[in-house]
């Protein structure tokens with residue numbers, strides 16, 4: 001038996017199409033253009049690529065993209081002054097500071113400085129609290145993207161056993177909250193979990209977000225389960241030639257896809273959904289800021 005491969009790239013393109021339609025309507029009917037500000041500190045090459053892709057896709061769906069590049073040694077005060085300015089700017093509906101930042105800056109303090117209503121990463125404690133207490137929040141892009149893929153694949157998630165491996169504030173914890181909200185029975189597991197393979201084997205929905213290449217083995221997967229692989233790990237690929245690398249997930253894809261009912265690949269799975277949901281969150285923030293109804297099909 002071979003699993004359905006969930007095409008996150010195609011699904012993300014569809015979501016971006018829906019966003020573009022709603023952005024066009026917002027412009028025509030209300031004269032509003034959603035705006036996303038992205039702050040990049042320093043010149044990390046991988047971050048530069050991500051930020052460029054985000055900017056490109058933001059413009060493609062008809063939104064305004066504001067990029068702010070700061071030197072690696074920017075004093076914290078200057079960064080905060082920029083965030084304050086963006087918080088106060090009515091043309092900016094979403095603010096994202098690309099992580100990681102240089103060690104003299106604190107990610108926690110940066111996130112705390114962003115207006116929760118503009119926190120399209122969903123990292124502010126106010127958003128974490130709103131989500132946990134079942135209220136309207138900004139939800140982290142990656143878990144939101146995973147939820148969209150799961151709903152598309154399974155329809156109702158009600159009553160299913162979901163196991164989330166990983167407990168980060170960015171993915172594991174908000175993912176668990178969203179699954180709980182969709183009436184799953186949720187287990188949050190992690191690297192210290194006793195009998196992790198056994199816990200994973202009980203999962204109808206298995207979300208892997210540990211950041212360790214191919215840690216989740218094929219025989220940890222329940223036959224027919226839906227597997228969402230959040231990991232994006234670059235590993236050496238000497239078989240492709242000297243010095244070459246390739247991307248793998250947190251799941252041993254080959255073996256798992258023999259057992260699972262459906263599985264996301266890496267690349268082409270969750271990654272593209274993360275950026276699509278960043279745009280979705282920016283549209284949502286714009287609607288909320290202007291007292292308009294929530295965009296359709298793009299929120300948790």
Ligand SMILES: Nc1nc(=O)c2c([nH]1)NC[C@@H]1CN(c3ccc(C(=O)N[C@@H](CCC(=O)O)C(=O)O)cc3)C=[N+]21
Nearest residue numbers: 096097098099100121232267268269270271272274275
């Ligand atoms: N404040 C903040 N928020 C973030 O959401 C954030 C961040 N900082 N820092 C870096 C990570 C990483 N991240 C990715 C988004 C999309 C892909 C993606 O689209 N990946 C493609 C291609 C990957 C490739 O070819 O390199 C795929 O999986 O198919 C990957 C990684 C968002 N991040």
